[in-house]
Amino acid sequence: xxxxSDKHDGRPITVLVAAARQGTRTAITSVLxxxxxxxxxxxxxxxxxxLAVLRRSPPDVVVVDxxxxxxxxxxxxxxxxxxxxxxxxxxxxxxxxxxxAARAxxxxxxDYVRLDEAAERVAAAVSAAGSGARSG
Numbered sequence: 511x512x513x514x515s516d517k518h519d520g521r522p523i524t525v526l527v528a529a530a531r532q533g534t535r536t537a538i539t540s541v542l543x544x545x546x547x548x549x550x551x552x553x554x555x556x557x558x559x560x561l562a563v564l565r566r567s568p569p570d571v572v573v574v575d576x577x578x579x580x581x582x583x584x585x586x587x588x589x590x591x592x593x594x595x596x597x598x599x600x601x602x603x604x605x606x607x608x609x610x611a612a613r614a615x616x617x618x619x620x621d622y623v624r625l626d627e628a629a630e631r632v633a634a635a636v637s638a639a640g641s642g643a644r645s646g
Contacts, residue, residue, distance in 0.1 A: 522549035523640030528560040529553070529575035529602075534625070538573055538602070541629040548636055557586050561593065568594040570640045573632070576603030576614070584617035591618035598639035602632065 525542055527550060529535045535553040542550045551569045554560045557578060563569070572590065579586040579601070591599060600621045601614040611622035620639040623632050 522547055523571055523636065524549055524551040524569040525636055526551055526560070526563055526569045526572045527553040528572055528578055530555055530578050534575055538632060541632050542636060545633045545637065548633065548640070560590065564590060564594040564597065568597045571598045571600060571636050573600045573602060573636060576601055576605065584613060587614070587617040587619060600635045600639050
C-alpha cells in the first residue's frame with residue numbers, strides 16, 4: 511500500500527477527533543501529532559459539534575468515540591457518514607467483544623480500535639482509513 515500522504519498529493523491526512531471526554535480527545539490528538547502524514551484538524555466534544563464540522567469542512571478522517579455515537583445501533587454514525595460520504599470514520603471504544611467492531615463497520619466505520627490498544631494502532635488505523643483501506 512502506498513504511503514497515506516500519496517492519496518492526498520503529499521499533504522497530511524486531516525483528522526477530526528470527536529470524543530465526549532477531554533482526556534480522550536487530548537490523548538488521541540497527542541498520538542496523531544506524532545505521525546508525520548497525519549494532521550489533527552480539531553476536536554469536538556459532542557455530536558452537534560461534529561455535525562457542524564462535517565457540514566463546514568469535512569476532514570479526511572474522523573476518529574470518533576463510541577460513547578459519543580450513542581446506542582442503540584450507532585445511529586449517529588449513519589448520520590455522520592451520510593453527511594460526509596468521502597470522510598472515513600474510525601470508531602474507538604473500550605469494548606473488546608468482536609461484535610463491537612462488526613457493529614461499527616456495519617454502521618459505516620472504516621475501522622474499530624480499542625482505547626487500550628497501543629497508540630501506534632490508532633495512528634495506523636487513521637493512516638489506513640485516510641488511504642482508503644478498510645479493515646477486515
